[in-house]
Amino acid sequence: MSVNRWKLFSMPVVVLGIASPLLSNCGGKIPGVGGVEVPEALTEGVEAAKGCDEFKTGDFGSLALKGDAKVQGKIKSFLQVSYDVNKTVVDLEKGLISSCGALGKDLGMKEDELRAEAGGGKGADKVCTAVAAKVKSMLAANAEAKISIEFDPPKCYADVDGMAKCLDACGSPIEPGKLEASCSGGEVSGSCDAQCKGTCSVEAGAQCTGTCKASCSGKCEAGFKGSCGGKCDGKCDGKDAKGAACAGQCEGKCDAKAEGTCSGTCSGSCSAACEVKAAAKCEGSCSGGCSVAYKEPKCSGEFKPPSVDVECQQSCTNRAAATAKCDPPAVRVVANGKVNTDVQKLVSALSRNLPGIIKLSAGSGAKIKVGAEGLVKTGKGMVDVVGDAGGKALACIKAGVDATANATTSIDLNVKASVSVTASASAKTN
Numbered sequence: 001m002s003v004n005r006w007k008l009f010s011m012p013v014v015v016l017g018i019a020s021p022l023l024s025n026c027g028g029k030i031p032g033v034g035g036v037e038v039p040e041a042l043t044e045g046v047e048a049a050k051g052c053d054e055f056k057t058g059d060f061g062s063l064a065l066k067g068d069a070k071v072q073g074k075i076k077s078f079l080q081v082s083y084d085v086n087k088t089v090v091d092l093e094k095g096l097i098s099s100c101g102a103l104g105k106d107l108g109m110k111e112d113e114l115r116a117e118a119g120g121g122k123g124a125d126k127v128c129t130a131v132a133a134k135v136k137s138m139l140a141a142n143a144e145a146k147i148s149i150e151f152d153p154p155k156c157y158a159d160v161d162g163m164a165k166c167l168d169a170c171g172s173p174i175e176p177g178k179l180e181a182s183c184s185g186g187e188v189s190g191s192c193d194a195q196c197k198g199t200c201s202v203e204a205g206a207q208c209t210g211t212c213k214a215s216c217s218g219k220c221e222a223g224f225k226g227s228c229g230g231k232c233d234g235k236c237d238g239k240d241a242k243g244a245a246c247a248g249q250c251e252g253k254c255d256a257k258a259e260g261t262c263s264g265t266c267s268g269s270c271s272a273a274c275e276v277k278a279a280a281k282c283e284g285s286c287s288g289g290c291s292v293a294y295k296e297p298k299c300s301g302e303f304k305p306p307s308v309d310v311e312c313q314q315s316c317t318n319r320a321a322a323t324a325k326c327d328p329p330a331v332r333v334v335a336n337g338k339v340n341t342d343v344q345k346l347v348s349a350l351s352r353n354l355p356g357i358i359k360l361s362a363g364s365g366a367k368i369k370v371g372a373e374g375l376v377k378t379g380k381g382m383v384d385v386v387g388d389a390g391g392k393a394l395a396c397i398k399a400g401v402d403a404t405a406n407a408t409t410s411i412d413l414n415v416k417a418s419v420s421v422t423a424s425a426s427a428k429t430n
Helices: 002-023 040-049 069-106 122-141 160-170 176-178 310-322 341-386 393-426
Strands: 146-153 156-158 190-192 201-203 206-211 214-226 231-236 239-246 248-262 263-272 274-277 286-287 295-297 333-339
Touching: 040 214, 069 122, 069 160, 069 310, 069 341, 069 393, 122 341, 122 393, 146 341, 146 393, 156 160, 156 310, 156 341, 160 176, 201 206, 214 231, 214 333, 214 341, 248 333, 263 295, 274 341, 310 341, 333 341, 341 393
Parallel strands: none
Antiparallel strands: 146 333, 156 295, 190 286, 190 295, 201 274, 201 286, 206 263, 206 274, 214 248, 214 263, 231 239, 231 248
């Protein structure tokens, strides 16, 4: 059904391409023919031929549509979701360019090698590919050293309030409390202005005094491996070290200027989320319960809301997936073999920057692609509910479908770029 609609819709546009000089500035009438009214179907074709400039700005509030108000709400909701998803993809690429660029800068690369504009995934592909080549060349120059990378899957969250607003705008509202209860296969967490009853997670890079299962910069109480600018308690380059300075690789405990992986308590900066047992107010994200209602609640699973309109549920569920936020994963970079200053520099740079890079390939990328692909299907099906909303509605839906389809291609390039850096760091060089 939808295929035939698209064919019928495209035909007037071709005709208008030939006739448009006769229709310019006619105010709905064809000049020179006695002021005869233009047929409604032809007028709609004119609207469609103009395209959908609103999709460039994301302002769909003033979009003039015809027909049933409920159908208009569904169309505008779909368009807003499409716009939001495409903006998310662009922001994601900017973040990947920044993360790969930061890694390249730490490795001494020139700024012009690390500069690119986000666009269709090509910017991230350029920068990350150059950085991957640099990492590979450093490992080739230090073939006696081996680097291994381990990481925990990133934890991703869908925005509960965003889902509620989306359903409301679509004309199928749901009470926020019921929506939180619709978080399936995960848990609800958020800001807690009172007592957090479970775990408090401080965002990556913030000051941490808790469990860091990633890269710790500062002080590590246990399970440390890396460079230590203070006293090393455990082993230094494989030999016993009991509170002495260590110029090489420290394993065990480091009391100051630690740069490496830490599975115990980290006092400093953690490259992943730092988990603190919350006894009172939580300065980060609280999970496990709050003595008052969560602010900015988020769901680490999937939304399965009770009965809502089918088109609204499809649009808003896909939005929730495609705009999900993910925590940087806990990444552990370990060097073995002959570890010199250059290798230590590489390990430190990877430990700092890989969380942001892997977050895309192992977390955000897959979720966004699934959401975007689902949204494309929703948009194509939306044609069947347009009714008499007009040619402008069809043009805007097509703009949303086309842009979101292009976004999935961009995501593929972003994921490929992200994987290339991780693979280069763990590739065999001999």
